[in-house]
Amino acid sequence: MTIEILQTGPLLASCEKALAEKYIVHKLHEQADRNAWLKVNGARIRAHAGSGVQAKLMNALPNLEIISSFGVGYDNIDTATAKAKNIRVTNTPDVLNDAVAELTVGLMISLARRIPQGDQFVRNGHWLNGGMGLFSELTGKTVGILGLGRIGKEIACRLQAMKMRVVYYGRSKQDNVPYTFYDKLEDMARDSDWLVVIAPGGKSTESIVSRAVLEALGPQGYLVNVARGTLVDEPALVELLTNKKLGGAALDVFVEEPKVPEALFALDNVVLSPHQGSATHQTRDAMGALLVANLDRHFAGEPLISPVV
Template structure:
């Protein structure tokens, strides 16, 4: 008897192909009446592939054994409810570290040198009549990293290659890393030229980058967010970018994405990206392969590769 699994949204084509080769896959997002389908078929589902699973869906899947999430972040899965129901949860860490770290440095250089704006300057035919201007560089600057986990460490090593000084803030100091630890985020922001956010999302970190932190970063400081939009007080950030209280922002994520505050569109001290942190073919293929591998391990009764719960 084949194992029946559920998707509630589309996944990468290579991942969907691998799932279909191994399991009977049901796609709830393609059902005309999802609630009715769950009532009739939910008891047959043993696994969920994807993300965005809350307690109400778990209740509709009484025999659910595992949620294999596509992505390293799992703040959109109710892990407490999963644990209470003895449902395993996995994610796809490590395989996306390099891609996110590369984009982070790319965003920093783009903001420092105004690369998107200079591209438009040339395309709009302005170069023959004016010089574009002088901006900044990363060399010699201090970058404060909020969240020195797997990806944070990759960003740190690349920042050092750019001749930057690296400091960090997290829940606790890591004695094995060669960077200065700050136990107070506001203090780190005050001492840094750049603040890079790569901490997990969720209630525990919501608006951790407060107005006070942004003001401490100041009119010559810049913020980079490649984590979750909810970590920043977005309204305060927009206001400070507009009035000069904050020097610049390079943002790959937003509080209510794909909705982006329109006020950001007209600002020259901002670089915007549509949540592209892991968006490379090789990384997304690796993420899909890890999702499938976790399911295979579970149904073979073997230890999970990347268990969250």
């Protein structure tokens, strides 16, 4: 049986190649009039490959069976509508854990030691006039992790190797983890030198890192966000960084990506990254392969590898 699937945005080349070998793939983002195309062809689509699927698109695809998402986060998919319509949803967890954990540690070292600033210091010839000064290190510091899930645990393991003390905040205390649990995020921030944000996005976590949490972290504290920009009160973050009421921030995600608050550009206590958490050839290829594997399982009538709905 010929199976027709839909993309609404470009995917990794290796993923698109694998999809094209097994399915008839339609690329909605390449259509001049997307609504007209959906009206004529929507009923033939049985699967969506990619992310960012809302109720309007689901309604235009009356025979949609599965949304195979590229990424571990699925807050940009209307999962409630999908569940109501009996549309299955999968994501690509685990295969990106190491890549995100590595970038997190890299961002932390970069911020503590001002590595990007040091690079520019040398390139611009300022070293000829004297050294940059002294900064911080990770050894002996306490790091609070917001979201001790798969990636959070990988981050914690690496930071223990950096001789840091690890504590965590989450919806509930976890058994069999060697870290201190906090049931109040503000308390954890107050007791931590670093706060690493790696919880899922969505309405339930929007602005969970509030002004109060940032103020509790304080002028000697550092924030690292490798989750979603929406988890942090971004205006409060910018204000506190600007006024030196927060020690620093390393940010891989922002509220309105790729737009970044311009006020951050002039700050020397900030390291900025363009949402690079999983951006390695190795990891992205594995994510694409898992997306395709979930589709294959579905159409073969076999259990899905990583279902979320």
